[in-house]
Amino acid sequence: MRLSHSLVPTLKEIPAEAQIASHRLMLRAGLVRQTAAGIYAWLPAGLRVLTAIGQIVREEQNAAGAQEMLMPTIQSAELWRTSGRYDAYGPEMLRLKDRHGRDLLYGPTNEEMITDIFRSSVKSYRELPQNLYHIQWKFRDEVRPRFGVMRGREFLMKDAYSFDLDYEGAVVSYRRMMLAYMRTFQRLGLKAIPMAAESGPIGGNLSHEFIILAPTGESAVYYDAAFEKNDYMGDAFSHDSPADLERFFALMTGSYAATDEKHDAGAWADVAEKREGRGIEVGHIFYFGTKYSEPMGLSVAGPDGRSVAPHMGSYGIGVSRLVGAIIEASHDEAGIIWPDSVAPWRAAILNLKSGDATCDALCESLYAKFAGQALYDDRAERAGAKFADADLMGHPWQIIVGPRGAATGMVELKRRASGERVEMPVDAALAKLL
């Protein structure tokens, strides 16, 4: 993208309504604009980040054998009456009526819907297990939206639903999702820790929430240093091996980790390498058995011919919340520091002297080679303004092209995270980044 003709409205001053770092930076870097309390429009740069995060989530869900689908945002009240949640859910649920006076709702989650869809087609235990997910906008009418996209009313969420014949199978599905989550967060450049959690309004008795470490996080966390050292991406654990998943689960639950609410001073005393920090919840997984399959009449024929209610679980990741959470975990005074995996562009090309024939030509040729993966700052701005905006927007790399070096085919490469700047020939810079 050429910055001169792009909607990336960066702000020098801090908007009055934004209190926390990620919210301020998302507004200042031109990622989002608020359109109503807790509701945001995603501008081009912000959407690219949202899409990048969604793609990593998608790849890891697929790798774990989950199937992507897409369910609607609007649901019928009828469906929610079958589980009893239409009345139970409370004012957090946004309720609507269509022109015929029928009760509808903007979905806060999709257990009823997936159960309904699943029961109409799946009739035999031979078709289990299955896991279905979608990445869709949800709405929860929070009493008090705040912290920008971290606690919005409308939010993008990945939610998956597993169906197994019995408890033993459901536990394997649950552990598999846990592994997928740890891999997802690692790829997003985050340190994540699963913590035993209350199952909340969704119900059930096996539940973990995933906290990512960020200095400005909402709650204090206490954990074993082991969590900082684990690598989930190699082939130490396979999604296809129940034994691997059991070992993985033991690793995750064997070390101490708790938020301040559940902190246990006694158990904490025994932890060899203690770590304290702050964290943000970005995911939550539940096993809830037959809570929905039973009342909603989802059953399949078992091996003995008798019908059984499948055991279910649901698994959420707050995709839009992650944008804010990543910024909370990765920023400095100058702006955002995007991890390479989610940056809107791999690099920004800073033309320090737009209009200079040598600089222009060099930048154009660089820009073409990136094939859409670079943001070209071709504005008629001063060098200082371009540096400031590039730092604010957090591009992992800046390719600085100035008249000084351009004449001899030299550019400067700046790594946003470290601040390190190295001058090198154009080809060397390209080789490093492409």
Added chain:
RNA sequence: CGGGGCGUGGCGCAGCCUGGUAGCGCGCGUGUUUUGGGUACACGAGGCCGCCGGUUCGAGUCCGGCCGCCCCGACCA
């Protein structure tokens, strides 16, 4: 939902107490200047002062109602 605060050019704010024709900084446009960390100067564009009603000769300012947004708390992916 309880408590508090704020709505004035795109952004950040002053003006309101003590009514009298709307101002500052940034940003934006034009020109000159400058040219590797938000350059300087000049000129210029841009405002139903959140909305509705009331008081008054006159309302951004006073009174009433409404709407919106933010903060603290309770609550949550």
